[in-house]
Structure formats: C-alpha cells, structure tokens
Amino acid sequence: MPGSWRADTRIPSTAHTREHNVAHHRDADPFTIAAPDGLRLSAARLGPAHPPASVVYVHAMLTDSTYWTPLTECLHQRLDGGIAQIVYDQRAHGTSEHAALGARAILSTLVDDLDTVLAHAHGAVVLVAHSVASLLVQAWAEQYPRRARALAGTVFFNGCPEFPWRPNPDVHAEDRRSRRATHQLLEELTTYLFEPPLRFRTQRRSPFDTVGGATRLENLEAMLADLAVYSGAALTAEAASVLRAVPSWVLTGRLDPVVAPSRSQHLAERIWSDYDSIPDAGHSLPYAEPGKACEPILAALEVAYRTQQQHGGPL
Numbered sequence: 001m002p003g004s005w006r007a008d009t010r011i012p013s014t015a016h017t018r019e020h021n022v023a024h025h026r027d028a029d030p031f032t033i034a035a036p037d038g039l040r041l042s043a044a045r046l047g048p049a050h051p052p053a054s055v056v057y058v059h060a061m062l063t064d065s066t067y068w069t070p071l072t073e074c075l076h077q078r079l080d081g082g083i084a085q086i087v088y089d090q091r092a093h094g095t096s097e098h099a100a101l102g103a104r105a106i107l108s109t110l111v112d113d114l115d116t117v118l119a120h121a122h123g124a125v126v127l128v129a130h131s132v133a134s135l136l137v138q139a140w141a142e143q144y145p146r147r148a149r150a151l152a153g154t155v156f157f158n159g160c161p162e163f164p165w166r167p168n169p170d171v172h173a174e175d176r177r178s179r180r181a182t183h184q185l186l187e188e189l190t191t192y193l194f195e196p197p198l199r200f201r202t203q204r205r206s207p208f209d210t211v212g213g214a215t216r217l218e219n220l221e222a223m224l225a226d227l228a229v230y231s232g233a234a235l236t237a238e239a240a241s242v243l244r245a246v247p248s249w250v251l252t253g254r255l256d257p258v259v260a261p262s263r264s265q266h267l268a269e270r271i272w273s274d275y276d277s278i279p280d281a282g283h284s285l286p287y288a289e290p291g292k293a294c295e296p297i298l299a300a301l302e303v304a305y306r307t308q309q310q311h312g313g314p315l
Contacts, residue, residue, distance in 0.1 A: 027081075028072075033088065033120065036112045042095040043088035043117065046072055051084040053152065053301055054121035058114060059087075060131035061226035064094030067130070070290040078294055083301065088117050092225065107229050111140045115147070124152035124304035126297060130286055131259060134159030134267065135233040142239035152307075153300030154248040154273075157286045157293060161235035161267040164259045240270045247303045248273035249296035253281030253289075274299075 028044040035041055044065065047054075055075070057068045065087035072085045089096035091105060091113060099105060114136060118125065129137045134156045141148035252264035254277045261277050268275035278285060278292055286293040 027076075031120075033117055035091065035109075035116055037109070039091055039099060040097045041088050041091060041113060041117070043086060043120070045084055045086050045120075046076055047081050047084035049084070049122075051082070051123050053124040053126070053304060054084040054086060055126045055128055055297060055301075056086045056118055056121050057088075058127070058129040058133040058136060059090065059093070060129075060133040061230060062223055063130075064089045066094065067287055070288075071286045071293050074290040074294050075297060078298065079301075084122065086117065086121055092221075105225055105229055107136070107139050107233055108143070110136055110229065111143050114140050115144055118147070124301070124308070125150075126153045126155065126300045126304070127151055128155045128157070128286075128297060129159065130157045131283065132160065132163060132230045132233075135163065135230055135235070138235045138239040138243070139233060141242040142236055145238075145242045148242045149245045151246045152304035154243065154246055155296045155300060156248070156250045156264070156267065156273070158252050158256055158259045158264060158283050159250050159267045160259045160263045161270055162263075163231050163233055164263060165231075235267065235270060243271040243273075247300060249299060250275045251285065251293065251296050252277050253283065253285045254279050255282040256285075258283040 028046040029049075030042065030044045033041040033043050042065070057065070057072070059065055059067050068087050072087065075083075075085065090110060092098045118127070127137060137154065137156070138161075248268075248271055250264050250268040250271075250273045252259070252261050254261055256264075264277075265275055267273070274296070276296075278289060281289050281292070
C-alpha cells in the first residue's frame with residue numbers, strides 16, 4: 001500500500017490559513033450516478049479513481065454535497081491526494097434530480113441511493129455522515145448488514161440515534177398558516193448549519209443557497225420531504241449490532257443547539273464508538289472546523305492501514 005495516504009503522515013495543512021469557498025474542489029471529477037429508480041444523482045470524486053482507500057460523505061437535510069468542501073480540501077492536503085473522497089447530492093438536493101411532483105421519498109429509497117453510491121468507492125471505505133444523515137447510515141447498515149460490516153470505519157459528526165426534533169404532525173397540511181409555520185421551522189433548523197468560521201470572515205448561508213437551481217417552492221417541498229423521511233427514523237437494535245462490528249468515531253460540538261451532545265454520546269454508547277466533543281464547536285462542526293473534523297477520519301484510515309498490514313487484503 002502506498003504510504004502517502006497513511007493517517008499519521010505529517011503533511012502540513014493550510015486549511016487554517018486560507019478562506020474556504022463553498023464549492024467542489026477544483027481538482028474534483030464530477031460524475032452522475034443512476035439511482036435504482038432511474039433518478040440521476042450528482043456526485044464528485046476528489047483523488048484517484050482506483051485508490052487504496054475511499055472516504056464517502058453523506059450530507060444532512062437542508063444542505064448538499066458542497067457542505068463537505070472545507071473538510072475534503074483539508075483531508076486532501078493532509079494526505080497529499082493519496083486517497084479518494086466521494087461526495088454526492090441526495091435526491092432533490094444540490095444538482096441532483098427532483099422526483100416527480102407529488103412523489104415523496106421514503107427512507108428505504110435514500111438507503112438504496114446510498115448503497116448505489118458506495119458501489120463507486122474502492123479500497124478500504126470509510127463512511128462519514130453529519131447530523132440526521134447518521135440515521136440514514138444506520139438504516140443502510142440494517143438493510144445491508146454484510147456490506148456495512150465490510151466498511152473500514154464510520155465517522156458521525158453531530159450524530160444522533162433518533163430524530164432530534166419533533167415537528168408538528170400537521171407539517172404537510174395545505175393551509176397557508178401551517179405552511180408559513182413550517183417555513184419558519186425550517187429557517188430555524190438551518191440557523192446553525194452554516195456557522196462560518198470567524199477567522200475566514202465568510203457569510204452565513206441561507207438554506208435556499210444550497211439546493212441547486214430549483215424554484216423556492218421545490219426547495220421547500222424537498223425540505224418538507226426530508227422532515228417526513230427522518231422524523232420517524234431511529235437506531236434499531238439490529239443496526240446497532242451491525243455497527244458495533246465496525247470501527248467508529250462520534251465527534252460533536254459541545255455548543256450544538258440542534259443535536260444535543262448527550263444525544264451524540266448516547267449514539268456512541270449504543271454502537272460502541274469512540275466519542276469526543278469539541279468545546280467551542282456547534283452543529284456546523286465539519287463545515288466550520290475542518291481541521292478538527294479531519295482527525296477521526298485520519299484515525300479510521302490509520303486503523304484500516306494497520307489492519308491491512310497485519311492481515312492483508314484488497315488494499
């Protein structure tokens with residue numbers, strides 16, 4: 001295995017000394033993935049096409065794949081481009097296609113999308129998720145336990161074992177008052193998603209800046225669909241059993257007002273994961289603190305490297 005991707009490689013990072021733009025890395029290779037139902041998902045790969053290891057990122061609701069840009073750039077520099085990193089826009093987010101008008105996604109649909117994306121990852125695979133996307137990974141592990149156990153590692157930023165909010169049961173009601181209240185709820189939920197690093201002097205982003213060229217109504221419908229998909233999700237005993245077989249890390253911010261740190265700690269306890277919290281970080285930990293967010297991913301890659309060195313394998 002090439003030593004350039006090892007997690008203990010001491011390559012200086014410039015992530016703390018320059019401003020991040022929220023866009024795919026200039027060296028990333030964009031590609032399209034056909035979901036099982038034919039819908040086209042936008043994706044991008046940073047790094048070699050056939051690497052010794054791959055990191056796959058799953059964004060949360062109300063965001064898209066560009067949320068990972070500060071982190072993927074930081075890791076790309078730390079490892080001198082020795083591994084691949086894959087990001088993708090979930091359906092109805094970013095530049096991925098929207099389903100037919102009136103069609104609502106269900107969690108199993110997103111699970112199948114994720115499984116299709118993972119088929120494009122090579123080498124040792126580390127799966128990374130933020131916020132409620134941890135629930136999607138948990139559902140995938142339950143539905144595809146054999147493939148989940150083959151992961152080199154999982155990393156959950158601000159993860160949770162159940163949906164952290166309780167939306168109004170009438171969230172899909174058609175009356176104007178309900179829709180206005182729902183819009184206000186969504187604005188509140190996104191307040192902490194794009195906390196810009198103060199050192200970079202970047203502007204706070206609007207939730208509607210992150211969902212491609214769709215109309216405002218389409219974007220709102222996509223957000224409502226996210227609430228419907230994730231609000232009933234929770235970590236099951238079956239999924240926890242599968243994830244316990246995979247090296248895992250849970251990292252959160254002690255100032256997270258969206259997913260309370262106690263929820264992230266509970267997730268870590270249930271899946272027997274390493275757990276840590278960053279004192280001054282909030283819900284936007286992987287976006288605002290990419291240098292710190294790199295560490296559990298580097299740890300996962302180091303475990304994968306040492307395992308391969310001891311036992312051999314596809315790397």
